[in-house]
Amino acid sequence: MKKRVLSLMLTAVMAMGLAVGCGPADTGAPADTAADAATETTDEGGSAASTGKKVAVAMPTQSSERWINDGSNMKEKLEALGYEVDLQYAEDDVQAQVSQIENMIAAGADCLVIAAVDSSALVNVEAQAKEAGIPIIAYDRLLMDTDAVSYYATFDNKGVGTAIGKYIEESKDLANATDSYTIEFFMGSPDDNNAVMLYNGLMEVLQPYLDNGTLVCKSGRTSFEDTCILRWSQEGAQKNCEDYLTGFYANDKLDICATAFDGFAYGCKAALEGAGYKVGEDWPLITGQDAELMATKNIIAGSQTMSIYKDTRLLADKCVTMVQAVLEGTEPEINDKEQYDNGKLVVPSYLCTPVAVDKDNYKEIIVDGGYYTEEQLAD
Template sequence: MKKIFSLLLVAVLAMALFVGCTPKSDSGDGGDDSSGGSGEGKTVGVAMPTQSSERWIKDGDNMKSQLEELGYKVDLQYAEDDPQQQVSQLENMLASGVDCLVVAAIDSQALINPLKQAKDAGVPVVAYDRLLMDTDAVSYYATFDNKGIGTAIGSYVEEKLDLANATETYTFELFMGSPDDNNAYMLYDGLMEVIQPYIDKGTLVCKSGQTSFEKSNTLRWDQQTAMRRCEDILSSYYADEKLDIAFSAYDGLSYGVKAACEGAGYKVGAEDWPVITGQDAELMAVKNIIAGSQTMSIAKDTRILAEKCVKMVEAVLKGTEPEINDTEQYDNGKLVVPSYLCEPQPVDKDNYKEILVDTEYYTEAEINEE
């Protein structure tokens, strides 16, 4: 009996010694790595422009959740469209020892110095949706096909009004994006490629004459700025003729255009209500599309964009190569930034359920909520 007890005691001690010598998980936190995370305890700083736009909130939430799922710590900050606040946020992220930066710039020119600090410190930088200009500190760029967005907006209106076969003239005005955002220029170029032939032909007429980007841009993509400019244009040029098309580059600008048109006496649903375009397919924009006060928008699934960006973060931190589908378009003045371009999708009253509800980007309840 003593011999059996001795043997059991030896077995227990041996098992305890084996367990004590078993290495811990190298997941970074010494804990369970059952989630498959590969972040290894590293921290990613995510700098977003503003929470005043629904889409940037979605972008930030998607980035944070996907990075955390991989085991990364995430420092997510919004600068509320204040370039100097974003500079301070990036400097603080670097001071705290982040391992990688993801930056959706407000004004990329304002970020040149902190981005240089990142490069000097060996911290890789991934540009998110907005190209970081005049810096060699950026490794990759995740975005949507910005020129393609402009092309899609122009092509939608071209088809809807059958401009190729039109025998009448349509009036239009441009409400383009912010001059400190490279995406805005690319969208403008894509749009003008489609509509310029109709301007030259006389099918499309801009009564204000403000067809250049310099004349039609909207600093910080601001809704109130767009509304005031639209009010001025309507009162100055459209007292005796209706505006037929408002080429708006973003849903927030579209809200401003809508308000200005209503203030000028246009009635939603009436035959002379103008075609109003948009971008981002914000929840409010979708409701407006259903109600008839906005004609279309461009859907940009931020879940996909975040996924591509997260893969870029993984790549720069591990020394591997992420998926890239463009190495030519995005010259930032210092280098051509390897990019992944996600596909934009035009959304209107006829297809919003297929593109937004069936994919669970929004629920029917959200869309129908008052």
């Protein structure tokens, strides 16, 4: 899709923010022995006296590529500093994650990093961690209704929604449109605060066009409550899209699938193919988030229009510096102390900058940035 000037400016600004605002930390070399690690220092001059300390990392699922990458990046960087790492995945099972964290506490974790399946279910076990003196860092999903969390490492989630909305606005030239476009929404899990923030950012851009009729949602489902999909389920998105196509688009075409996640884009793709839509003919604009390998391949092939690139290597770097700070009694870098109110406190946070990628800029952003190789994308 041919990008307009303002879209190019948006990508450039966000790319600059990523490069400057969330650059990787130099974590130094791994300790060779326990004695070496006790006296080692990082290239930044801070102490890396981490041997004997255990960091427990609770991730939500391995069903999404991004969480696998998050976990492996985190483990690698923490072990390079000499920490022992206990990395576990809950496979989107709430009770399994509760049990995993209970076991991490019992096993003597010195710090917990948690990307929650459902943060509301973790309040009691987080209280146990606080009572045991174990600091908690929330990772890319805010831990709600607890005063046990120390810091939060994430991307600018409202900014993700804004970037998706701006991409739709610019691609369809909504400000100057003389025709209307049909749109349906596929938003994130209702138990994930990030999903709400993304929705808010998206609607700040698109609501005026819904109000004036430039965008038409034939299902009428535009609220977060009506468009959220539990556990970020790809199957849920596919079913919703199938229902919309059958119920509202038998005689009209769907122009835009505004989805909040690459998995949702896959689900919409399957539904559209089943309904007879064809890439290059009547294929809708489909958004996404995470720039997964499959999503990037789909962007190249034309079956997904764009995604939000979130370099998890950079996010892992920021989280690792938070872990190091809480275990060494120093202060990590923070760039937001206002947005992330979890109902008990405003959690000090570091927000990395999201970047919109499509067929026009994926090579510059993703390939040249070393996230994927041309060979991976060609497989």
